Amino acid sequence: MSPATPSQFGPPKPAPVWLGWGAFLFFLFTQVYAVATSPADAMMGHLQKMMYVHVPAAWVTFAAFGVVLVASLHFLWKEDERADLLAASAAEVGSLFCGLTLVLGMLWGRPTWGVWWSWDARLTSTLVLFLIFVGYLSLRSFVEDPHRRGQWSAAVGILGAINVPIVWMSVRWWRTLHQIQSNPRGLSPEYLRGLLLNLAAFTLLTIWFIWRRYEAARYERAAEHAAQAAALGDNNG
Amino acid sequence: MTSKRTKWGALAAVGVLAVAFAWLIYGGLDSNVVYFLTPKELLAKGTEGYDKPVRLGGQVKPGSVVWDEQKLDLRFAVTDGTGEIAVQSKGAPPQMFKDGQGVVVEGRYGRDGVFKSTSLMVKHSNEYKAPTKGERPSEMYKSLMKSTGT
Known part of the structure; x- marks a missing residue:
């Protein structure tokens, strides 16, 4: 029995438009709300506002890799190619937010630390996470056969996911320039509200992005199968 | 179609690899990377x-x-x-x-x-405080x- 083909699954469930608009409008609201309602930090002034984009971007990076991990395991287990496409979609969106996390962090680090970059465990492991995303995506473009592509990239996705808890714990396991995670007690309530709202907004946006990307990936795969069938001749397809 | 046994085998292999990989990274970093000395x-x-x-x-x-x-x-x-x-x-x-x-x-x-x-x-x-009055x-x-x- 050969692995399932998209024709068996039918067209993908489209991402609802209201979710996209809702996520985008909610994101605009939470950004404006957070910036407008929070006073300048006693030490760093309005640079503190960076937490409303840097921290949520980092959070959805971790969440996206979580999707890659679960979908990769599911693909190896069930050989359902939809899981492979979901993992690939999550990796694309995750790499975007991981890059964003790095850049936003550098913009904050220059005026705060005095340097754009330093090779401490948190910054280095986050860069490694970005490279794993990039490696995962480039591996996919190198492997021709869809089924083998799925298996190889699932292996990379599962192994690469080990780095997520390493990034998270790096600030506690090793001495770093980067501060450890803030907790609600160390955060004035006017900052905490804006941060939590933006965490929710970034999560919704990420769900929307992954869903849309997955939808496109399903059509791409269907076209791939159709092209393969045409190349082999209609008798075999 | 791969059998159930092969799947378990593959999953176990991935698990072993994962643990080895984590141990290498963690163990290596722990002994060699000290970002700063006091x-x-x-x-x-x-x-x-x-x-x-x-x-x-x-x-x-x-x-x-x-x-x-x-x-x-x-x-x-x-x-x-x-x-x-x-x-x-x-x-x-x-x-x-x-x-x-x-x-x-x-x-x-x-x-x-x-x-x-x-x-x-x-x-x-890791603390962010609104300034007290006067600042x-x-x-x-x-x-x-x-x-x-x-």
Whole structure:
């Protein structure tokens, strides 16, 4: 029995438009709300506002890799190619937010630390996470056969996911320039509200992005199968 | 179609690989990567600690900061509560440099007992507090932006 083909699954469930608009409008609201309602930090002034984009971007990076991990395991287990496409979609969106996390962090680090970059465990492991995303995506473009592509990239996705808890714990396991995670007690309530709202907004946006990307990936795969069938001749397809 | 047994085998292999991979990374980093030494640790190295590129981290000892604006010469002491090392740095310090602040300096510890810093970094804590009344955050912000606009 050969692995399932998209024709068996039918067209993908489209991402609802209201979710996209809702996520985008909610994101605009939470950004404006957070910036407008929070006073300048006693030490760093309005640079503190960076937490409303840097921290949520980092959070959805971790969440996206979580999707890659679960979908990769599911693909190896069930050989359902939809899981492979979901993992690939999550990796694309995750790499975007991981890059964003790095850049936003550098913009904050220059005026705060005095340097754009330093090779401490948190910054280095986050860069490694970005490279794993990039490696995962480039591996996919190198492997021709869809089924083998799925298996190889699932292996990379599962192994690469080990780095997520390493990034998270790096600030506690090793001495770093980067501060450890803030907790609600160390955060004035006017900052905490804006941060939590933006965490929710970034999560919704990420769900929307992954869903849309997955939808496109399903059509791409269907076209791939159709092209393969045409190349082999209609008798075999 | 692969059998159930092959699947379990493949999953176990991935699991073993994963654990090995994590152990390699974690074990390797743990023993080799120390981002900075505290003054106590650097002093404990004795003559071994001199003239080698190293990072030193700790608190700026309150009252120790001397800033010569003409020569762009900054001197202060880094302390960890037990040990203390005098640091010399060239150039204006980052805006958030102040008494009691956590810092990491890159440079070499000289035989004259002075740490010559080539790079001064200010460590930020994980706390964010709205300013108490009387402070002027808006003006801090302006001066901050001015200093980083270079």
